[in-house]
Amino acid sequence: MMQKSATGSNRADVVIVGAGPAGAVAARRFVEGGYSVVCIEQGDWPDYRTSHVADEYLELSAGKQWNPLPNVRRGPADYPIDTSHSDVEPLIWNGVGGSTVMYAGIWMRLMPSDFRVRSLDGVADDWPLSYEDLSPYYDRIEADFGVSGYPGDPAFPDITSYPMRAAPVGPAGRMMAEAHNRLGWHWWPGSNAIATQDYRNQGACVQRGACMWGCINKSKASPDITHWPDLLAQGARLVTGATAQEIETDSRGLATAVVYIDRDGRTHRQEGDLIVVAANGLGTPRLLQLSTSKRFPNGLANSSGQVGKRLMMHPFASVVGVFEDELDPWKSVWGQPVYSLEFYETVKERGFVRGAKWNVTPTGGPQSMTAPFPWGGRPIWGDDFHRTVKDRLGHSVAWGIVAEDLPEDHNRVELDHSRLDRDGIPGVKMIYKTSQNTKDLLAFNVARAQESLREAGAKETIVAPMIRETGWHLLGTATMGDDPSSSVVDQWGRAHDVPNLLIVDGSTWPTSSGMNPTPTIAAFSLRAAEHAVESARSQKVAS
Amino acid sequence: MSGVDITIGVGPAGAAHSAAARLSAEDRAKLARVADLLIPASADMPKASDADVHGVQIDRVLSVRPDLLDVVEAGLAAIEEPLPADFAELDSRGIPELRGLADAVTAAYFLDPVVAERVGYKKRSAIPIRFDDDLAELVAPVTSRGPIYRPTP
Numbered sequence: 001m002m003q004k005s006a007t008g009s010n011r012a013d014v015v016i017v018g019a020g021p022a023g024a025v026a027a028r029r030f031v032e033g034g035y036s037v038v039c040i041e042q043g044d045w046p047d048y049r050t051s052h053v054a055d056e057y058l059e060l061s062a063g064k065q066w067n068p069l070p071n072v073r074r075g076p077a078d079y080p081i082d083t084s085h086s087d088v089e090p091l092i093w094n095g096v097g098g099s100t101v102m103y104a105g106i107w108m109r110l111m112p113s114d115f116r117v118r119s120l121d122g123v124a125d126d127w128p129l130s131y132e133d134l135s136p137y138y139d140r141i142e143a144d145f146g147v148s149g150y151p152g153d154p155a156f157p158d159i160t161s162y163p164m165r166a167a168p169v170g171p172a173g174r175m176m177a178e179a180h181n182r183l184g185w186h187w188w189p190g191s192n193a194i195a196t197q198d199y200r201n202q203g204a205c206v207q208r209g210a211c212m213w214g215c216i217n218k219s220k221a222s223p224d225i226t227h228w229p230d231l232l233a234q235g236a237r238l239v240t241g242a243t244a245q246e247i248e249t250d251s252r253g254l255a256t257a258v259v260y261i262d263r264d265g266r267t268h269r270q271e272g273d274l275i276v277v278a279a280n281g282l283g284t285p286r287l288l289q290l291s292t293s294k295r296f297p298n299g300l301a302n303s304s305g306q307v308g309k310r311l312m313m314h315p316f317a318s319v320v321g322v323f324e325d326e327l328d329p330w331k332s333v334w335g336q337p338v339y340s341l342e343f344y345e346t347v348k349e350r351g352f353v354r355g356a357k358w359n360v361t362p363t364g365g366p367q368s369m370t371a372p373f374p375w376g377g378r379p380i381w382g383d384d385f386h387r388t389v390k391d392r393l394g395h396s397v398a399w400g401i402v403a404e405d406l407p408e409d410h411n412r413v414e415l416d417h418s419r420l421d422r423d424g425i426p427g428v429k430m431i432y433k434t435s436q437n438t439k440d441l442l443a444f445n446v447a448r449a450q451e452s453l454r455e456a457g458a459k460e461t462i463v464a465p466m467i468r469e470t471g472w473h474l475l476g477t478a479t480m481g482d483d484p485s486s487s488v489v490d491q492w493g494r495a496h497d498v499p500n501l502l503i504v505d506g507s508t509w510p511t512s513s514g515m516n517p518t519p520t521i522a523a524f525s526l527r528a529a530e531h532a533v534e535s536a537r538s539q540k541v542a543s
Numbered sequence: 544m545s546g547v548d549i550t551i552g553v554g555p556a557g558a559a560h561s562a563a564a565r566l567s568a569e570d571r572a573k574l575a576r577v578a579d580l581l582i583p584a585s586a587d588m589p590k591a592s593d594a595d596v597h598g599v600q601i602d603r604v605l606s607v608r609p610d611l612l613d614v615v616e617a618g619l620a621a622i623e624e625p626l627p628a629d630f631a632e633l634d635s636r637g638i639p640e641l642r643g644l645a646d647a648v649t650a651a652y653f654l655d656p657v658v659a660e661r662v663g664y665k666k667r668s669a670i671p672i673r674f675d676d677d678l679a680e681l682v683a684p685v686t687s688r689g690p691i692y693r694p695t696p
Binding site: 052053054055056057058059061063111112113116119120130131132150152154155156157165166167168169177178181184186187188196204205206207208209210217330331341342345365366370381383385386387389390394 | 580583588610642645670678681
């Protein structure tokens with residue numbers, strides 16, 4: 001039975017690894033339930049003083065300090081990631097708020113079919129929970145993350161309200177909306193975790209179009225703003241600069257503590273009744289694989305052999321349209337002014353299963369007009385330089401295309417004992433190949449996106465080259481299911497092998513959907529934490 | 544609300560100053576000539592050296608991105624004298640370090656106030672939200688087609 005600790009005890013009721021959205025959401029629910037919470041976070045708080053979103057250095061800082069590639073940024077909390085056997089580079093931020101500190105704030109629920117791909121399309125696996133199970137938690141999470149949007153999208157069963165009104169669709173979004181209306185294709189005003197009015201800890205967005213590089217207005221929801229300041233005031237303890245090294249277990253196979261190394265290299269042991277892992281699709285399998293013992297020789301919670309397997313990463317495509325009209329796309333939210341789910345559901349005649357979600361994406365400032373992505377590798381310097389920049393700058397907009405990526409055992413995360421982090425802990429190695437279904441799916445959607453842009457009046461469309469730096473969504477490396485022989489956790493995030501170990505991040509996803517995952521990661525974490533609170537009386541804990 | 548209380552845009556660090564100082568007069572002279580191959584003048588835009596790319600602008604770039612000093616130096620070192628007549632000829636040399644140097648030069652060019660004014664982009668300014676009041680009308684064709692999701696079986 002999990003009991004609420006007496007004040008002053010060093011043992012916590014709940015120890016959470018990771019202060020990103022999954023960890024923060026769980027922490028809030030446990031704190032609300034009256035439990036003591038300690039969160040172990042390897043990174044630090046984001047330093048918005050280094051943000052350049054309001055000065056002329058924005059695009060420069062985006063290339064380094066605010067670069068989502070850990071292998072480029074090389075911050076003190078970034079552990080080594082060997083990507084030499086991966087088609088895609090991971091994009092993550094290690095610190096308080098997790099990768100939402102750098103996300104665009106795009107907010108999409110999954111659709112009902114995303115939970116039933118085996119039943120509906122005969123591939124992969126159904127989730128052990130349904131859209132209807134998660135729907136009430138989406139509603140609550142959207143309030144916590146200050147989401148703005150326009151309710152009533154017929155692509156979903158029951159989105160009847162958002163906490164705030166949708167951000168303006170802007171000239172580019174309106175142009176694409178009208179084009180889709182002419183084509184008879186779906187589109188909808190964008191839903192974003194971006195406050196369009198002052199809301200709780202968030203300030204109203206001022207449309208700098210720079211959400212990913214340090215939102216100084218605190219408009220974009222990330223847990224360093226929306227959750228942790230309040231949680232700390234309510235008594236939660238957040239240990240930053242602390243790298244989890246191992247989860248210890250007792251002779252009964254129950255988790256007892258998280259062993260971590262602080263920023264000065266000292267080792268600590270934080271005991272807890274319930275251990276919650278929320279370290280993302282790379283960090284979570286890494287920690288489980290590091291936690292070996294006589295009882296768990298292949299890593300913790302890994303009797304199925306599935307820890308680290310089924311890595312999914314949402315290969316991403318982009319198609320740009322260049323227009324005569326002045327669109328000034330940077331004078332808006334970055335997020336998504338509008339989105340389209342016209343080609344999201346499976347249509348068998350297309351020759352592939354599942355689909356993709358599109359969102360309108362600004363193309364950026366002048367420096368971005370010369371970049372290989374999305375414009376292709378042909379250099380533009382010399383005599384063409386000024387004409388090319390003039391054509392593109394303020395006159396271009398892109399469809400970003402997020403493709404569903406199905407799980408395959410050979411796409412995986414392993415420990416890399418040859419490359420160690422600052423504390424001597426092994427890094428990770430990603431092995432990932434994009435499947436033919438995903439390639440076919442992307443090719444189809446790219447062709448349709450060109451049609452869409454031409455209908456909107458584009459004088460030129462450019463298909464961005466497939467690049468490696470698109471791995472924002474790290475999913476599926478500790479999959480959930482009802483069968484302990486083929487999955488790591490159950491529908492409540494509870495490890496089949498370790499009754500007091502919860503995993504609440506995107507690693508639990510059996511399939512990836514084609515949506516931006518943060519809302520579902522957060523809703524799943526809330527549902528899992530709530531179940532743990534409600535079943536605390538029967539919760540087994542180490543003695 | 545929380546109040547917007549974040550200090551932004553920290554100034555150049557000491558390391559950045561020293562990064563700029565590492566570029567010699569000779570480096571800067573070569574940088575000016577290479578930059579003009581990358582960004583020549585047009586009818587209404589100055590060439591790179593007229594925007595002081597090799598002077599104050601590259602120093603401003605390095606103040607924010609001291610890591611680019613190595614990129615600039617490597618690019619300059621890889622381009623052998625005599626310089627070609629135009630960018631096409633330079634590009635045909637197939638120098639791997641050219642891309643990084645070109646990116647740094649381009650960043651420096653767009654920092655020049657005259658250039659920024661003429662391309663119509665200086666920095667991101669605050670634009671208060673003005674909500675769309677016609678969304679119901681705009682989405683009417685979408686809603687009129689009814690649900691497009693497949694329900695849970």
